[in-house]
Amino acid sequence: MIQIAILGFGTVGTGVAKVIAENPRQIERKLGEPLEVKSILVRHFKDGPFRQLMTDDFSKIEEDGDIRVVVEAIGGVEAAYDYTRRALSAGKHVVTANKQLVAEKGCELLALARKKNVSYLFEASVGGGIPILHPLTQCMAANRIDEVYGILNGTTNYILTRMVRAGASFADALAEAQKKGYAEADPTADVDGIDAGRKICILADLAFGRQVDPERVPMAGIRDLSLRDVKIARRAGYRVKLLGRAARTAGGGHTAYVAPHLISEDSPLAGVEDVFNAVVVKGNATGEVMFYGRGAGELPTASACVADVMEVLQQSPRREEIGWSPESGGFTDPLELESRHYFRIRGSLSDAVGAFGQAEVLDEDGGTAFLTDAMTGREALERSGALEVLACLRVLA
Numbered sequence: 001m002i003q004i005a006i007l008g009f010g011t012v013g014t015g016v017a018k019v020i021a022e023n024p025r026q027i028e029r030k031l032g033e034p035l036e037v038k039s040i041l042v043r044h045f046k047d048g049p050f051r052q053l054m055t056d057d058f059s060k061i062e063e064d065g066d067i068r069v070v071v072e073a074i075g076g077v078e079a080a081y082d083y084t085r086r087a088l089s090a091g092k093h094v095v096t097a098n099k100q101l102v103a104e105k106g107c108e109l110l111a112l113a114r115k116k117n118v119s120y121l122f123e124a125s126v127g128g129g130i131p132i133l134h135p136l137t138q139c140m141a142a143n144r145i146d147e148v149y150g151i152l153n154g155t156t157n158y159i160l161t162r163m164v165r166a167g168a169s170f171a172d173a174l175a176e177a178q179k180k181g182y183a184e185a186d187p188t189a190d191v192d193g194i195d196a197g198r199k200i201c202i203l204a205d206l207a208f209g210r211q212v213d214p215e216r217v218p219m220a221g222i223r224d225l226s227l228r229d230v231k232i233a234r235r236a237g238y239r240v241k242l243l244g245r246a247a248r249t250a251g252g253g254h255t256a257y258v259a260p261h262l263i264s265e266d267s268p269l270a271g272v273e274d275v276f277n278a279v280v281v282k283g284n285a286t287g288e289v290m291f292y293g294r295g296a297g298e299l300p301t302a303s304a305c306v307a308d309v310m311e312v313l314q315q316s317p318r319r320e321e322i323g324w325s326p327e328s329g330g331f332t333d334p335l336e337l338e339s340r341h342y343f344r345i346r347g348s349l350s351d352a353v354g355a356f357g358q359a360e361v362l363d364e365d366g367g368t369a370f371l372t373d374a375m376t377g378r379e380a381l382e383r384s385g386a387l388e389v390l391a392c393l394r395v396l397a
């Protein structure tokens, strides 16, 4: 019998307990022994089938030599960081879906895990149920990774889909996403691009092997996105999606950011709707590889957590050996990246042409919506300086 503990009993913690309770035979067949949840750390005791496993005293878990793996499902940084360090220091493997903690402290926690000869795994922190970190760092290990981008937040993708397809209001669509357990405890992290930003930092850390400081990564969400621009883009053959993007830049640097983009309707990402996420990885040997699936929700996220638990117990190659240097140099402003840009201005086509030389007009009803040629974000900003800009979005190449 292998025993584990779960810290926190919200969406992810509950999902982990359920997956272990519902799939005992599949798990035992792969581990060679049954897997059992011995303790669940909670702040408030809740009635239900797991009531007798609950404790509010972390030291009981920390000191219990029978508990080999701790699933940290508290979220946030403070208590989660403290308990993760204590669990690793006590020689226990730690598995988590906590993207904030991994984005901010992952490199340090991996170093502590290495020192203690245990593992710190966090597959569920990016893409919910989609296997992405393991394929990125293991299956694509022979590549130089040049770019990673994708739809990384299920809540905002759900909101955009419901607004466009069902005409739902922003507030109603957000309430539905919360009810389904997709949103963060504070959904502003979803809506304002911060959740996707933490995920793109983790992807960039692993893709480029260097710590990317979330503080330096520009994160824009969908709060200011106008349905008008979504509709103009749609008529022109584009979809608007919130993307996280990390790329190598000229001169050996790298960059990362989150922003809404126009995506051609021919792109596989354009058809990614509802809570689904998709991540595209560009390797120099593989070319583009896309990963697609449910990016949030109780059971998909728990599936990735329990798989990590099983991996540390099977003693497969240890992923904390991945080169992730605490050195944070080389970060470049994403304004240096080139792309076409979508603008909607209060002005005429000749104003647009005056600023940009040429413009592909998309709409001229009460202003002008147009696409520019490819140029850096900085040049687009400078050229549009004298225009009254109502909307500006990058177009994914």
Ligand code: HSE
Pocket (backbone or CB within 6 Å): 125, 127, 128, 152, 153, 154, 155, 156, 182, 183, 184, 190, 195, 295, 296, 297
């Ligand atoms: N709030 C997150 C999302 C949960 O909507 O994608 C999964 O990380």
